[in-house]
């Protein structure tokens with residue numbers, strides 16, 4: 001696209017440093033620091049009320065921090081020379097004049113922002129909305145509204161894209177589209193920061209995650225690393241017709257054994273080979289022995305346990 005127009009110093013990195021927001025009775029964000037790299041999709045995760053939206057709004061200069069800084073390519077949003085060409089944001093499901101067509105909605109924004117009119121057509125094509133260009137906004141489905149919001153954010157061909165819960169209300173096809181679209185933007189070298197509480201979706205979408213709870217950083221890093229750091233809590237699924245005998249053999253080795261409603265043993269604290277050896281020694285027949293990688297959902301719940309989101 002129009003990469004040549006970007007300032008050579010516009011590295012696209014987001015740096016949040018000691019960011020704090022105190023509302024009257026609520027410390028929505030508390031001394032939060034993290035970085036977001038260009039060329040990757042970063043998932044910004046946290047339970048309801050964790051402070052995700054407040055953080056994104058501070059990043060975009062819509063809320064004034066009580067303390068700390070948030071910069072994009074080394075500058076506060078308010079100091080960026082040409083913010084719309086640098087940062088695109090979708091903070092909530094797009095709203096537009098109900099009687100206005102999709103294309104006209106984008107053209108109005110282009111005119112106000114001094115962007116060439118043809119960017120409206122290009123952005124609409126980018127999100128696959130060209131066939132609905134001349135339909136009125138009031139007839140758009142939620143998924144189409146989300147796409148229109150993204151098209152608006154893409155008008156300035158921004159280096160950095162910030163989205164708050166973009167998958168909200170999308171059907172599986174819409175979610176698949178969004179995933180491909182955002183991954184593609186990151187592959188082009190852009191910075192993509194996406195907040196969500198849909199952890200399973202983040203596991204498919206994000207390269208990196210920043211997890212917060214109660215306004216504070218819980219963990220940040222590549223998804224694989226965050227999952228890997230929880231590897232010690234991996235569990236092993238075991239099926240056996242001799243549940244009692246195996247349970248006794250394993251608990252004797254300080255393993256933890258839970259039994260699910262199907263009678264499958266979920267064993268923690270020992271690895272699969274140890275379980276196999278214990279079973280052999282106890283003369284127990286095994287029908288399944290599978291190490292379960294902890295998924296992001298479980299990691300997230302463990303990491304944020306006890307840090308109630310609603311404050």
Ligand SMILES: Nc1ncnc2c1ncn2[C@@H]1O[C@H](COP(=O)(O)OP(=O)(O)OP(=O)(O)O)[C@@H](O)[C@H]1O
Nearest residue numbers: 023026028046047048049050051052053054055311
């Ligand atoms: N303008 C405001 N005035 C007072 N309190 C606020 C304001 N905005 C947010 N809060 C509070 O700050 C905390 C963090 O809210 P925020 O919306 O940032 O969380 P979130 O992680 O985006 O949550 P969700 O996933 O539910 O959208 C909540 O306790 C919220 O009630």
